[in-house]
Amino acid sequence: MSKLATIQRITSIRPIEGADNIEQAQVMGWTVVVEKSRYHEGEKVVFCEIDSLLPSNNPAFSFMEKYKYRVKTIKLRGVVSQGLVFPLNIISSYLLDPKFSGESGEGEDVTDFLQIRKWEKPVHGGGLANRVKFSTFPFFIPKTDEVRIQSALGALEEIWGHPAYMTVKCDGTSMTVGYRNGEFFVCSRNNKIPLEELENDGLYWPIVKKYNLEETLPPLGNIAIQGELVGPGIQKNRLGLDSHDWLVFDVYDIDNRCYYPFKKQQSIIEKLELKAIPIVVSNFFFDFNLEQLLKEANGLYSGLYWKYSLNTKNLREGIVVRPMQEMYSPTLKGRLSFKVIYNKFLLGGGE
Numbered sequence: 001m002s003k004l005a006t007i008q009r010i011t012s013i014r015p016i017e018g019a020d021n022i023e024q025a026q027v028m029g030w031t032v033v034v035e036k037s038r039y040h041e042g043e044k045v046v047f048c049e050i051d052s053l054l055p056s057n058n059p060a061f062s063f064m065e066k067y068k069y070r071v072k073t074i075k076l077r078g079v080v081s082q083g084l085v086f087p088l089n090i091i092s093s094y095l096l097d098p099k100f101s102g103e104s105g106e107g108e109d110v111t112d113f114l115q116i117r118k119w120e121k122p123v124h125g126g127g128l129a130n131r132v133k134f135s136t137f138p139f140f141i142p143k144t145d146e147v148r149i150q151s152a153l154g155a156l157e158e159i160w161g162h163p164a165y166m167t168v169k170c171d172g173t174s175m176t177v178g179y180r181n182g183e184f185f186v187c188s189r190n191n192k193i194p195l196e197e198l199e200n201d202g203l204y205w206p207i208v209k210k211y212n213l214e215e216t217l218p219p220l221g222n223i224a225i226q227g228e229l230v231g232p233g234i235q236k237n238r239l240g241l242d243s244h245d246w247l248v249f250d251v252y253d254i255d256n257r258c259y260y261p262f263k264k265q266q267s268i269i270e271k272l273e274l275k276a277i278p279i280v281v282s283n284f285f286f287d288f289n290l291e292q293l294l295k296e297a298n299g300l301y302s303g304l305y306w307k308y309s310l311n312t313k314n315l316r317e318g319i320v321v322r323p324m325q326e327m328y329s330p331t332l333k334g335r336l337s338f339k340v341i342y343n344k345f346l347l348g349g350g351e
Contacts, residue, residue: 003151005116007088007108008047010039019077025085029150029290033074033081046086046110049151050346055115060090070119073346080343082150090114120189121173121235137191140254141224144174144189146320146339147332149293154331155338156290163324165262165282166296169317169339170228170247171235175204178224179217180254203229207246216272222254225268228277238314239301249277249320259335262324278303283324293321297340315345 012026016033025034027047039045048054052071054061061069073082091113137143146169149155174189186193186204198205207229208214217223231237231244251260251268260268262282269276280296288296297318302310318341329336 003049003109004052004111004118005046005048005109005114007044007106007110009106010041010043010045010085013039013041016077016079022076024079024081027083027085029153030082031080032083032085033076033079034085039085039087044088044106046088046090046114048084048086048116049148050082051119052084053117053119058115060086073343075347080347082343082346137187138178138180138185138224140180140257141176141178141187141226141252142335144176144226144250146337149290149321149338149340152329152331152338153290155329155336156288158327158329158331158336159286159321159323162286162327163283164286164321165284165324166280166319166321167249168278168280168299168301169320169341170230170277170301171238171317171345172228172230172247173234174226175207175229175246176224176226177208177213177217178222178252178254179220180222180224184214184217203234203244206244211246211272211274213272220268224252224254225272225274226250226252227274236314238312238316239310240312240314245275247277248274259326261326262322277320280319286321286323288321293319293340294343297342298344299342315342315348317345318342 008027010025010027013034014024014026016023019036021036022033023036025032025039027045030047030049032047048071050071050073054064054069054071056065056069064071071084073080075081091110147155176187178185178187185195186198186208188204193201193204198208213225217225225248227246227248227250229244229246230239231241234244248269251265252258253260259265266276297316299316301312301314301316318339320337320339322337327336328334332338
């Protein structure tokens with residue numbers, strides 16, 4: 001799971017024009033509106049990222065009841081605020097856990113200590129997700145969960161100067177299809193779907209049949225393909241599609257526990273006659289700073305993709321950035337890959 005709540009340091013505090021009671025603090029790559037004069041530059045704080053779901057039984061979070069305890073992107077006095085900041089004593093004041101020393105290092109994960117969970121988009125379109133008891137997501141495949149670059153600025157230095165590619169982040173729901181040691185399986189974002197339930201499903205199963213995946217996957221060996229399920233009834237169908245489809249963004253080698261690099265990934269997508277997630281640009285030398293990436297994330301779901309044209313006025317969710325050849329990231333402690341979400345999309349309640 002993502003580090004939703006961590007110990008971080010406020011790197012700067014700036015005034016907000018025309019505001020008497022609030023100011024803006026910088027935490028990692030995030031701007032957060034805070035109460036005026038409550039915090040100072042260099043202070044260590046608890047930082048909760050957007051899409052954190054705060055526990056309702058903690059009195060410190062009672063003010064979030066009107067937001068249903070979900071941390072969202074908001075705009076105050078013209079400033080986009082993303083996340084929440086709390087003093088360190090929120091942990092010792094409301095948490096009776098002897099494992100927490102109170103002497104926290106910068107970057108320490110306190111998500112579990114504070115009983116914070118990740119807010120998940122509801123899944124619509126097939127009904128299966130709301131009526132089936134899923135089994136656990138396979139341990140041998142990583143879940144599809146990209147880190148926002150504002151929380152991992154060190155990744156920019158790591159990818160700098162390397163050949164890279166950008167893809168459009170499509171707003172749908174994650175679907176993984178795989179084969180391992182004689183077993184064919186299908187997963188939602190967080191769970192494996194029992195095959196006996198799949199055949200009665202109107203969302204995942206039609207995709208399996210459309211691309212004949214039960215037959216085409218096994219000859220490739222132990223492999224998992226991951227993509228975004230999009231179309232009518234799924235996240236408002238912002239792509240404006242007439243029917244459900246599956247846009248592939250990853251191919252995973254189960255035996256060697258690694259993702260295929262871009263070119264091999266694309267060759268498998270073509271071989272299986274699947275649709276790839278839209279590519280913004282590929283094989284360029286990465287030289288973007290945070291501000292430039294946020295501008296690059298801007299846009300609409302519009303243009304020529306997958307041999308047919310999209311012509312919507314819907315804000316796109318953003319972009320995903322990766323190196324052409326798979327790289328390890330010390331910052332992320334894993335695969336070098338991150339997402340950049342379009343702020344106007346977030347302000348509109350899109351995620």
